[in-house]
Amino acid sequence: MVAAVRLNYQDELNPEQCRAVETINGPVLIIAGAGSGKTRVITYRISNMLAAGVPQSAILALTFTNKAAREMALRVRELVGRKLPSLVVSTFHAFGVRILREQIHRLGYRDNFSIYDTHDQMSLLRETAREIKFSLDNVDLYATLTAFSRIKSGFTVWDDQTLPYQTLYNEYLSHMRLYNALDFDDLIQLPIRILSDFPEAAQEYCRRFQYILVDEFQDTSRQQYRFLHLLGAEHQNVCVVGDDDQSIYSWRGADYQNLMQFEADYPTFQEIKLERNYRSSDTILAAANGVIAHNTNRKGKNLWTGSNGGSPIELYHPEDERAEAAFICERIKTLAIKEKLKYHDIGVLIRTNNLARALEEGFLAEKIPYRMSGGESFFQRREIKDLISYMRLCANPDDDISLLRVMNTPRRGVGRKTLEVLQELARVQSISLFSAMHAAAAAEDSPLSQRVRSDLAEFINLIEGYRTRLLSGRRMAETLTALIAEIDYWAHLVSEHQRNDKVAKWKFRNIELFIDIVRAYETDPDNLDRGLFQFLNRITLQLRDDIEQDDDKGKVNLMTIHAAKGLEHEVVFVAGVENGIIPHARAIEENEANIEEERRLFYVAITRARRKLYLTSCRRRKVMREVIECAPSPFLEEIPAELVQFSEIDVTVEQSEAADYFALMKAKFARSAT
């Protein structure tokens, strides 16, 4: 099997790709343009390493999203034809968790830490503010968290703007610490600390992971780069694969300057450019090239296809978002019937999640099966989060945020008064709420009534009982079923939705689905790392990932452009190609230089298409409650005109008006350029 792989790949890959596959030792920088067969190269490279005798446990492949990690692991397994239990393919964050689970005691945390997502962080911030009487009026919690994150990761320092929040920040951090909770930044930050402060730990990982491969390198943050750098310090076998034109995560700290940093840090690096595009038609690629050429800050690259022609890009200006949805549905149906295209070969891309709504309504009305990836995930749903919070509290009783959530779901008669007493006790003694409950329930002289204290004791018993059962690590699904029965979650749902028992039923069905997921996790023979903590970590890190469904074949893929990165479809629709959406008004508002990233985003969207690309740009759109006039995205103008065809529906008026508009835009640009 392995030998076959060795013989074969030369026939399947072009010379540059071969070089990328064969250059195993030393630092390597692979610049891989869109559609240049990057995934194939990576998978072949790994299997080539295995064939060359590198043990699987010595290879570490890091990606950016869960989807990419899963995909890569799957492809390698398929190619090699066997399971690779010791090969580590993981996201940076998940890999951070892996190190922390083994090493976090060095930093004085306990290894049953909770991971807080943005939601949890916001709750904690609210709680903290309340506690120290910090007024949050007119405070943008989200922005505050972003600022905290930047300070924490050393991106910025305190300034006049942020200084007033310093006490809040410190208090927030000490709470995180008290609750034994980590946020996403910590998952990178703390491993860095471990690797740099504890040489014996660093050595362990450096020795083990002799070969490191990073996909989507352009999206790594400075912190992640540092992490990577520390891991590869000893052996220097670091291979990074990226494309500066597809860097679309700068808002999350991605820094494409890491490419330059890499070159400086590894002067002996070999560079390999993959410039031949195997995915898109010539037309589509020419459009993409035309657009991206407007960016100034690029590492030059010249993508080519080696083929000719392709059907033109179709541009349509619907009246509003409903007409847009109708148009897309109509085209999808035609494609399905006339060209025998499968629904799953079609991608509908949007800039923001809220654009999905009208499209979803359209799909439902036209009975087109679809799936939406991204958006509110299953695990974010309320009923699921309730259950997860119970699990988290069992895993880590000091997790106050989970405790607060669970405490009164269902209602347990613990009111504000009681909570205040407990919180005060916790604050004074610097202990968690759960410990405070313990103390209060046992104390003779507690200000709490006998009844309340026995309620608390009952709650403590409930949690501790299930804690033991869940920690035993076996039959979690059954244990959860028992828990749900014991707290009578069903009655809770019914009382929460008295007017609408359908909702209650649906939510309960979700709970059952969740338990199925737990069961699948427990009984998966490939899963060697079962257990409550592992499960919870996995869930938290996969918040946005939807559950893999077997029946996803045969469904149109509706997703954000960000989620579409790394994927491809025969036919792609990009909806809402309007000024203010792509480029997004907020992004530009923030910083005008962001226009380049927005353009890259558009570039990514275009290059997802293999054969045919449709772009739609509404003239009006309902935003919130009002209807606003929309102008086409300025990026449309950057597509060479000869590649574009206006859609036949409503052609007459449309075209002349659009032409007028473009003339206007052109004039505007000419002016601003001088």
Added chain:
DNA sequence: TAGGCCAAGATTTTC
């Protein structure tokens, strides 16, 4: 203490 009512916020993208 719990349920109902009112007001405010909605965040661009993800781990």
Added chain:
DNA sequence: TCTTGGCCTA
């Protein structure tokens, strides 16, 4: 517009 969280009252 719709949901969610906070506040007030019974």
